Amino acid sequence: SAVISQKPSRDICQRGTSLTIQCQVDSQVTMMFWYRQQPGQSLTLIATANQGSEATYESGFVIDKFPISRPNLTFSTLTVSNMSPEDSSIYLCSVVSDRKETQYFGPGTRLLVL
Amino acid sequence: DAKTTQPNSMESNEEEPVHLPCNHSTISGTDYIHWYRQLPSQGPEYVIHGLTSNVNNRMASLAIAEDRKSSTLILHRATLRDAAVYYCILREGEYGNKLVFGAGTILRVKS
Numbered sequence: 439s440a441v442i443s444q445k446p447s448r449d450i451c452q453r454g455t456s457l458t459i460q461c462q463v464d465s466q467v468t469m470m471f472w473y474r475q476q477p478g479q480s481l482t483l484i485a486t487a488n489q490g491s492e493a494t495y496e497s498g499f500v501i502d503k504f505p506i507s508r509p510n511l512t513f514s515t516l517t518v519s520n521m522s523p524e525d526s527s528i529y530l531c532s533v534v535s536d537r538k539e540t541q542y543f544g545p546g547t548r549l550l551v552l
Numbered sequence: 553d554a555k556t557t558q559p560n561s562m563e564s565n566e567e568e569p570v571h572l573p574c575n576h577s578t579i580s581g582t583d584y585i586h587w588y589r590q591l592p593s594q595g596p597e598y599v600i601h602g603l604t605s606n607v608n609n610r611m612a613s614l615a616i617a618e619d620r621k622s623s624t625l626i627l628h629r630a631t632l633r634d635a636a637v638y639y640c641i642l643r644e645g646e647y648g649n650k651l652v653f654g655a656g657t658i659l660r661v662k663s
Binding site: 442469471473480481482483486530532534539540541542543544545546 | 588594595596597598601637639649650651652653654655656
């Protein structure tokens, strides 16, 4: 199993500013994912972040808006840039288990943009 | 990504079995059927997965139709702690990469 922590757990931000969300895993993992969950909705995959390579973004998400860093096998950051109220969501970090058959999810970062 | 269809919501009584259906008529031969659930204010957690045969673990059972176009997640004795959103997801290969979530089924458990 993998234990994932995220910082901050929640934040309230002003429009036009940026927020960097940190994801820390208690073991080394190759594959890491960032998801967004808008209020009352399901999860939407933002990007896949593998260590040593550029993040791969899903349709509708771009690097300028959601830059991602993956400096090592236990850590990643997602930045939400130039925020607007539409970015108010829960952002979740996720990793794949060693056997790759199970994904583990962090507790999420609740973001409110005013 | 192959699509799944689930009822929007279901209700169950505590300590009774719950059968959560999922239709996936466009499933391919290499797609594994995964179930995750999301408890209130938490990230999703793995429940069970399978390919063709029925599967059991400590949390639930997964019954897969012979033609694999549908499956059912079975909670043998629902508790209040099982109230969550249950997601049925098709993932290519057992050791595939990303999970693509659908809308899921909101399960309400009555005491």
